[in-house]
Amino acid sequence: MAAGTPLLEVEDLRVTFSQAGAATRAVDGISFSVGRGETVALVGESGSGKSVTALALGGLVPPPGRVEAGRIRLGDQRLEHTNERELSRMRGNRLAYIFQEPAMALNPVFRIGWQIAEAIKLHRRDVAVRPEIERLLERVRLPSRVRRAYPHELSGGMQQRAMLAMALACDPELLVADEPTTALDVTVQEEILKLLVRLRGETGMSILLITHNFGLVSGIAERLYVMNAGRIVEHGPTGEVLRHPRDAYTRRLIDAIPRLHPAGE
Numbered sequence: 001m002a003a004g005t006p007l008l009e010v011e012d013l014r015v016t017f018s019q020a021g022a023a024t025r026a027v028d029g030i031s032f033s034v035g036r037g038e039t040v041a042l043v044g045e046s047g048s049g050k051s052v053t054a055l056a057l058g059g060l061v062p063p064p065g066r067v068e069a070g071r072i073r074l075g076d077q078r079l080e081h082t083n084e085r086e087l088s089r090m091r092g093n094r095l096a097y098i099f100q101e102p103a104m105a106l107n108p109v110f111r112i113g114w115q116i117a118e119a120i121k122l123h124r125r126d127v128a129v130r131p132e133i134e135r136l137l138e139r140v141r142l143p144s145r146v147r148r149a150y151p152h153e154l155s156g157g158m159q160q161r162a163m164l165a166m167a168l169a170c171d172p173e174l175l176v177a178d179e180p181t182t183a184l185d186v187t188v189q190e191e192i193l194k195l196l197v198r199l200r201g202e203t204g205m206s207i208l209l210i211t212h213n214f215g216l217v218s219g220i221a222e223r224l225y226v227m228n229a230g231r232i233v234e235h236g237p238t239g240e241v242l243r244h245p246r247d248a249y250t251r252r253l254i255d256a257i258p259r260l261h262p263a264g265e
């Protein structure tokens with residue numbers, strides 16, 4: 001593969017939800033890319049189509065949603081031609097997700113160690129499971145004792161770290177983080193974002209960060225795409241877009257971040 005080729009390339013993606021004879025185009029012909037080792041943010045208000053885009057990457061759009069058109073390439077793999085079995089193998093091998101509500105994604109009746117072990121066993125037969133659990137807990141800065149804890153015994157931040165450990169179990173090339181900190185307190189949000197930055201440095205993986213919050217992206221994402229009503233309305237290097245937004249919708253979202261505009265400025 002040529003040097004500089006992005007890890008993920010999405011072209012003209014369209015996703016439609018059809019219900020009771022009416023069709024809603026949730027994603028309306030968007031194109032974007034994520035480089036190797038790069039963090040890219042997809043930013044937009046609720047309902048703009050960010051999550052549906054994220055789900056489309058892994059073939060996870062729920063019915064009655066349907067990917068109508070588009071080309072998706074991850075490394076040397078064309079995903080739109082991939083069947084469900086291959087997609088499910090790829091999820092976890094090359095592509096992993098973390099979502100907003102770790103408490104919903106973790107199984108309440110199993111200990112954290114068991115759940116991480118399942119994630120390891122699903123995709124990797126070549127590693128000793130127990131040391132690998134310890135390695136992953138260490139990687140997300142959780143103490144070893146968490147292995148024996150149930151999800152409800154952990155704080156929200158620790159639950160999100162446990163989800164991250166499961167997502168990292170298979171050394172994904174791309175981590176899709178869909179509103180990973182929205183359910184957390186502000187200080188914990190910062191901890192999780194710092195952890196993501198550190199993990200990216202340690203593993204070399206790429207991150208697609210999905211958020212409604214422009215306040216989160218500086219210092220995390222090199223580039224961002226702004227989504228509105230299923231379309232990308234603006235994109236560019238994060239600092240540039242934050243300082244000189246060209247689109248009126250982008251400007252409105254940025255104006256809503258109080259700390260970028262201290263009183264008197």
Ligand SMILES: Nc1ncnc2c1ncn2[C@@H]1O[C@H](COP(=O)(O)OP(=O)(O)OP(=O)(O)O)[C@@H](O)[C@H]1O
Pocket residue numbers: 017024026044045046047048049050051052053062063064065212
């Ligand atoms: N399960 C569904 N059934 C019907 N329509 C859906 C479904 N999921 C999403 N949509 C449609 O897709 C649009 C985009 O939803 P999406 O979840 O991608 O937005 P979002 O930007 O991620 O917002 P949020 O942060 O609130 O999830 C919605 O406005 C809705 O019209």
